[in-house]
Amino acid sequence: MKRKxxxxxxxxxxxxxxxxxxNYMYEKATVKGVGYKNVESIIQTQYGLDGNKLxxxxxxxxxxIIEKTEIEASRxxxxxxxxxxxCRDYIxxxxxxxxxxxxxxxxxxxxxxxxxxxxxxxxxxxxxxxxEMYTHAEHLQKNTEVKTRIDCGDGTEVVCGxxxxxxxxxxxSNVIGVAHIGWLSKDPIATQKGRHVEYGRSxxxxxxxxxxxxxxxxxxxxxxxxxxxxxxxxx
Numbered sequence: 340m341k342r343k344x345x346x347x348x349x350x351x352x353x354x355x356x357x358x359x360x361x362n363y364m365y366e367k368a369t370v371k372g373v374g375y376k377n378v379e380s381i382i383q384t385q386y387g388l389d390g391n392k393l394x395x396x397x398x399x400x401x402x403x404i405i406e407k408t409e410i411e412a413s414r415x416x417x418x419x420x421x422x423x424x425x426c427r428d429y430i431x432x433x434x435x436x437x438x439x440x441x442x443x444x445x446x447x448x449x450x451x452x453x454x455x456x457x458x459x460x461x462x463x464x465x466x467x468x469x470x471e472m473y474t475h476a477e478h479l480q481k482n483t484e485v486k487t488r489i490d491c492g493d494g495t496e497v498v499c500g501x502x503x504x505x506x507x508x509x510x511x512s513n514v515i516g517v518a519h520i521g522w523l524s525k526d527p528i529a530t531q532k533g534r535h536v537e538y539g540r541s542x543x544x545x546x547x548x549x550x551x552x553x554x555x556x557x558x559x560x561x562x563x564x565x566x567x568x569x570x571x572x573x574x
Contacts, residue, residue, distance in 0.1 A: 362414040370406040374443050375399070375450035384414040384428035384489075391430045391487045392461045394573075399454030399476070404437040429488035430460070437480040453516065454479050459573035462487045465504040465559025466525040466535065470573050476516030484509045508555040518545040521574045522555050535571075542574055 364382060377398040384390040393410070414428040442451040454476040461468045467487075473479050489504040510520060521542035525535040545551070 364412045365410070367409045368407070370403055373402050374445075375452070376403060380410065382410060382412045382430055384412055384430065388571075389463050390414065390428055391489060392463070393430050393432055393485070393487075394457075394459045395432075396457040397455065398452060399438060399440060400443050400450040400452050401441040401454070402439040404439065406434075406436040406438075408434045408436075427490050429486070432458075432460070432483070432485045434481070434483045438476065438478070440477045453477060456481070458483065458485070460485050460487055460506065460508070461571050461573070462489070462504055462506040462557075462559075463571055464489045464527060465506065465557065466527040466538075466571060467504075467506040467522070467557035467559065468571050468573060469506060469508045469522045469555050469557075470520065471508070471510055472519040473512070473514055474517045474519075476514055478515040479512065481510070481512035481514075483511075504559050506555075506557045508553075510551060510553045510555075512551045513549070514545075514551070515548050516546075518549060518551060519543070520551065520553055522557065523571070523574050524557055525571060527559075540574070 362384070366380075370376070375398075378396070380393070380395045382391075382393040384392070391412070393412070410430070410432050412428070412430040436456075438454045440453045442449065444450070454473065456471070456473040456476070456479060458471045459468065469485065471483060473481075485506075485508045487504075487506040508522075512518070519542070521540070523540050524538040526538065527535070529535050543553075
């Protein structure tokens with residue numbers, strides 16, 4: 340009987356350890372109103388220059404006609420294999436928003452700032468980054484969906500040499516102001532001189548009144564590598 344209890348206790352401790360190795364984050368928000376708004380969100384699935392990372396900044400004064408945001412991120416690893424450098428993780432981000440600029444004044448002061456929207460998503464495993472940015476916006480209506488993920492192994496064994504990943508973005512916006520949209524693809528494995536070979540780049544800058552629709556798809560395979568400096572900047 341004691342032996343059975345000991346076995347059950349060991350199994351329970353193992354399950355608790357495996358459960359503790361999962362990191363899950365979720366946020367869903369809806370905002371409407373008139374005034375000044377300033378938001379910053381930073382999501383990272385692994386520490387340092389690894390895994391997936393999302394940074395979003397938003398600020399401005401005026402009418403928030405609608406804003407719906409949903410962020411989901413997860414990091415899962417199996418500590419039973421003793422491998423921490425590779426894991427399976429993802430970030431899903433969707434946002435529907437419409438802003439109109441106008442100055443607002445309260446007893447605490449006057450707020451007069453045109454709308455700024457900045458989004459940068461990085462996937463270090465496949466060497467991919469996408470950027471969506473709007474500044475000096477008098478009117479901004481946008482629908483954004485970004486998905487980035489890393490898969491290592493088949494779910495039963497984590498293998499660093501068998502990493503796959505993808506970064507996909509879908510942008511649909513109408514803006515009166517300045518727009519900046521771009522993507523960058525680099526080799527995650529550095530050369531002997533420490534440089535990362537650039538495979539592709541696209542940067543688009545628009546100033547005025549524009550309607551924008553853009554779909555970006557960046558995939559990678561077997562691209563695990565060590566990094567020491569941020570070789571994948573927001574462009």
